[in-house]
Amino acid sequence: MDKTMGFFIVPSDYREESHSAVVPICIADTDSDGNPIRREWIERGVMPVADPLRDVADCFLHDRWRASEITERVVHWLSRRHHGDVPNEPSRRVLNHASWYAADLRAGSRRARRKADVDLFTARLQTFPDHYDLVADLLARDTYDRLMVALDRDGSSDIREMASMLMRDCDADEFERRFRQSRNAISQRFYRGVRRVAEAAGITW
16 A cells, blocks of 8 residues: 555555556545544555445446545545544445445435435445445444344334345345345335334434
8 A cells, every 4th residue: 555645545556557457546644624544544444445445436426436536535534533543344334434425426415315225225236245235334233133123023024034134145136036026126125114113213323
């Protein structure tokens, strides 16, 4: 990972003349408030998921070169949120929040994106079975058990099973075979059910 003229650059050995097929990810080493970004955010947060971040930019914004834009925004925000410290599994946090931010940009705003959250789940099933870990953000470890209990109490056995399948990283075909519906229909059922039960139980993430 290189650092040149106030920027971190991924990959570390990027040179335009020898990496013409590689899209670099450039992140300013200070945020808009002048706070420095620790190198660990890049080494542990960005480098392990650099290719999936490019995929997110391509999938949602149709431009792999915008990976720098979404990654820098997220890294700076996470750094401020954690007061510069690097929490556990920073790459998962970076990838999840970059996906949400890219979806916001595509929709035009966060409010507009929330009306189309189904697209994120559909993209997770169709596009990123190996890398895009939406469920890690949606069903974070500290809320997962509470949500499953709430789904049991509500009698939402189908939504509970979908959540469990997501946590096991089942692929799209398995969902379609199990629930005998299209991916879009399954994603709508899942989001609506989770939102309703979570709101009733006071669960947030």
